[in-house]
Amino acid sequence: MKLQLDDPGREDVLKLLAEHLADMFAASPAESVHALDPAALQDPDITFWTARKDGQLLGCGALKQLGPHQGEIKSMRTAEAARGHGVAARILQMIVAEARSRGYTALLLETGTQDFFAPAQRLYQRHGFRPCPPFGGYTADPNSIFLRLDLDTVPPDRPRETREE
Incomplete structure (x- = not known):
C-alpha cells in the first residue's frame, strides 16, 4: 500500500468522495453533515492523502x-472493496504522525x-481518541460526536508516505 499526498480533483478520488458525501447525507440530516466537497479539500489549510495499491x-x-497547535x-x-484490510x-x-511532526x-x-x-x-477509539466538546465552528448536535486525541499520548509510528507493501 502506498500512502501519498494527492489531488482531491483526480477522477477516481472524485468518485470516492461523491460516494462519501452521498452516504453522509443518507445517514444524517443535511444540517448535521460536515463532510467537505472536493473543492473545499483544495483549501491551503488542508493536506489530502490517498492510499493506493498497484x-x-x-x-x-x-x-x-x-x-x-x-x-x-x-x-x-475507505473504498468499499478495501474495507476490513x-x-x-x-x-x-x-x-496522526503528520500532526505530531507539525507540533500539534x-x-x-x-x-x-x-x-x-x-x-x-x-x-478512532482504538487509536486513543476520546469524546470531547464541540470545537471550532461546531455546535452540540445529537447527530454528531466529537473526538480528541492528545498527541503527547500517542507513540510515534508514522508510515512513510511513499512506503509500499
Whole structure:
C-alpha cells in the first residue's frame, strides 16, 4: 500500500468522495453533515492523502489545520472493496504522525452518532481518541460526536508516505 499526498480533483478520488458525501447525507440530516466537497479539500489549510495499491485507490483522508497547535481529521473514506484490510488505520496513523511532526498538541474530529458511523467510532477509539466538546465552528448536535486525541499520548509510528507493501 502506498500512502501519498494527492489531488482531491483526480477522477477516481472524485468518485470516492461523491460516494462519501452521498452516504453522509443518507445517514444524517443535511444540517448535521460536515463532510467537505472536493473543492473545499483544495483549501491551503488542508493536506489530502490517498492510499493506493498497484494504482488502485483504496482510501483517502485529510488534515485541516485549525490553528498553530491543533488539526482536524476530514474526509476519511475507505473504498468499499478495501474495507476490513487496515486501510483506514494506516491513513489515520499517517495523519496522526503528520500532526505530531507539525507540533500539534491535539487532533480533533467530528463523526456521526448513527449506527452507520460505528466502525469509524471504533477505529478512532482504538487509536486513543476520546469524546470531547464541540470545537471550532461546531455546535452540540445529537447527530454528531466529537473526538480528541492528545498527541503527547500517542507513540510515534508514522508510515512513510511513499512506503509500499
